[in-house]
Amino acid sequence: MSQTGAVTHLRATGLLLSILIPMLLLPARAAEAQEDDPALEIMEKHAARMAARNEHYEILLTIVDSKGKKEECAIAGVSRTRQDGQRKTLFVFLAPEAVKDAEILIIQNPSRENEVQYTLSPGTDDVTTLTGATLRNAFADSAFTYRDIMLEQQASEHSGYRIVKDEDIDGVTHHVLDAFPVSRSEKDERECSRRRLWIRSDNHLITRIEHYDGNNTPVRTLVCSRLETAKPAGAPRYTVFTMTTANGSKTVLEYETIIVNGEQPDEQDFILTAEAATKSVGEMLPGPSPVDPQIPEWGSIEFGEIVEFRQSPVTRFLSENITLSGHYHVRFYRDIEKDNDTENYNEFRNNARLKTETILNDSTKLILSIDARFDVDQNEGGLWRTEEDDLDLWEAYVKYQAPHVDVWVGSQVIRWGKSDELNPTDNFTPEDFSEMMTLDRVERKIPVPMARTSCYLGDFTLQAIYLPYFVPAPNTPAESDWVMPILRTYSAMGLTIDRNTPDKNTKNSVYAAKVIYRGPTFDVGASFASHYNQIPALRVLPPFVVYAYEKQQSYGVEFETLLKNVGLRGEAVYTTDDLLATNDPLDADAVTERDRLTFIIGADYTFVNDIYLNMQYFAQLTDDYSSDIAGEEYSQSIIGTFSRDFMREKLELSLTGRYDFKPDGWFLAPEIEYQLNDFTTITLSVGLFGGDESSFFGQFGDNDQVGLEVKASF
């Protein structure tokens, strides 16, 4: 958009801003309406409903021409009406760059004398004055006219109104009126010879305006939608206005915010300078201001009785009881080095999730979500290959709430334990390790069918979980770079991997119980669980390698406290019959069972300047240890996160790492996360793996990568 065109365009859009679309033809001060003229009475009621002593708003304007080309424009505006009826409105254009800081100032008087419109071009400071017939022109490719942005004053002297009929639309009675210009000035300014208005009888808001030319042909149509409550006055207003023209162009005006009867703007706010305009809409104030807030001398505007918006039962139920949310998460990873011809050099991951939350009644809620994935890899040879393309029902459960009791039934994710990254007591919902650590733990969790309950008894909470059958962690695709290298070795030896899992029947059910005490100083908990190992052990039974799962019993404890402002958390679990690999993976007895104690203890603290540090110590002690068991009798790891916020939590730099001792292995993930807006986050990350090749992380040493991800949530 050119600079010259900007002013033109700017004027076009200004109209939109004028809150006023609904008031396009209404008398803002129709007090003189004749009592015996029902049409004027209707218009008067509408004007009363829309009256305000001031308005602050932000608007998104979308202009679509007849060829479908779209332009968007963001505008802030402020209006005030004086007690003597003089009205001033100032619009400031915020975006796009071509019209940024352009302004429109409109001054209107009840007498209709000296009404004027000024436009200020950004950069040149050129001011253009508009009055009379120039107001009827359409601007740029907008569907509105200059006249549209102005309120009608003393409409009875300038416009005539006639009731045509009453019409029922969506269960609401509408008054249908015709409006036609009467005075010479009105005829000059209006581009049409007649307008037909639809006005709701319940709240007197306009829902539709049709404009007709001298041949009685419709030339433009305005449709008002999205009824919301303006703040803080509580008056309902339409907040989306769509104007379509006979030639197929369209302009949509959407209020992003609107404050009615908020802070009363000062007179100096209505001066054509960018600074004053900005100031008027509550933007950055340059230093301590001597201008003090006042109690508005008018007091509150009474809007009269607000009749509830009539909706069909279905519409009402949907709007009041169903919440929709979701995200789209796209990630791209690229290996830092080309290590061999078979690895996946580029990985492209897409995930979309849609979630609905439906209130069934006062105590029951239904949560449903679906999850779509589309993952592709590109190997060294340049071949793109689909790794995963799924559409799954994700969480699907009912929550029932009663005094002191919650019950959840259905497919869901849970997370037990007090510590941060690792939770030894959390053995119920599996994690997707097909991308190893590149996904947060929150996103690795997969819902599984279960019933669970929590009973709240003062400071104590009792929890119970029942899974009708065991669901293991999903398999990592054989072609993935993240598949355990030992599986490739087995395949190379001609062994077939048998991904056997326990049958889905109640003999293989999982159950657990926990009691938690939440006190002023300490939170502590103790738990028992009968479950399976989530990650399978591998049992070699030529010609197969069989996934091995065993029923285990776990006895856990956990705690959490604050020492000054340092958070201390820990948990420990004693597991019976844990499956451990032996030193000879080709031995038919490559898996042995031992009891194990696993524990983690950690601390976190937020320093001044938003620096956050979290350190955890993780260890496993094997009972009845023998030298044929792979790994150490006492294995240890250090896990840490260091992060710092900048720009008021808009930007975060973080470094997450883990170091395993004997065999030494490590993982390091520096990350930059930037919140692009309230909906979108962009993350740039690096994943580094290293250490002894026999260590867990060392075996993925060829998978060092950089990643770029974008997540949009709504």
Added chain:
Amino acid sequence: MRKTTLLLTFSSLLAGLLASGAPPKEFKTAREVHAYVDESYNGDNSSMKLTLILTNKRKEKRKRDLTRYRVEKIPRKTILCWVFPADLRGTATLTLEVEGKDDIQRIYLPAMKKIRKIATGDKGKSWAGTDFAFEDLQEQDLDDFTYSELKTVKLGDQECYYYSMTPKTEDKSCYGKIDNWIRKDIMKPMRAGYYDKKGKFYKELRFLDYKKIQDIWTACRLLMIDHREKHQTDFLVDKIVYNRKLDEKIFSTQGMLDVPEEF
């Protein structure tokens, strides 16, 4: 220990007419005024929907929607739930005041499905990326500050009490000094100015759009401006209702899991 809340910020947001009736005609000391305003009747409880608009120096805006329920009866209880943006939705912070001890504060993180005990935060740290510091939200002992001479000044057309508060020791506050303007007509805060430890003014808070809601004068808009960072936070009350029948369950770990966004 006699506590003052938020240095007359959040509590004053809801601060209303005194339960004991009209204010005395004159106060002798600033401390009396401060205590008087702080002890204003805020209703027995309140339910509030609010919007935070964060604006940086490039005029880029971020929006936060929250719902807050609070019981004023000692020990006070507050639960704050995030409604927008989507990635924070359902996150709830429960604060339980314990007489003579530090508050108990827990947070429910819906993505992690966890309730965690949290520290109340460093006094000077920004709360949720806004221009409000944690200290502005916390209870403070009235006696942690010394008060200047009480003056009557005009701020615009408004006659105000004016006084400064200085922390007795550095660790008592993240600020070096706080100026307060209290409107005489309704005994409500009108303006506060904040100085760093070196005595340099850098932040101001404006109490705007006072409305008498259920007979309680309520500032429906707080504007905190950080002049140093050229950043501001608009705290807009979208809806507030005093003295509803609040279910005690809201202020429990059970309630944290499902805080009603609407009331």
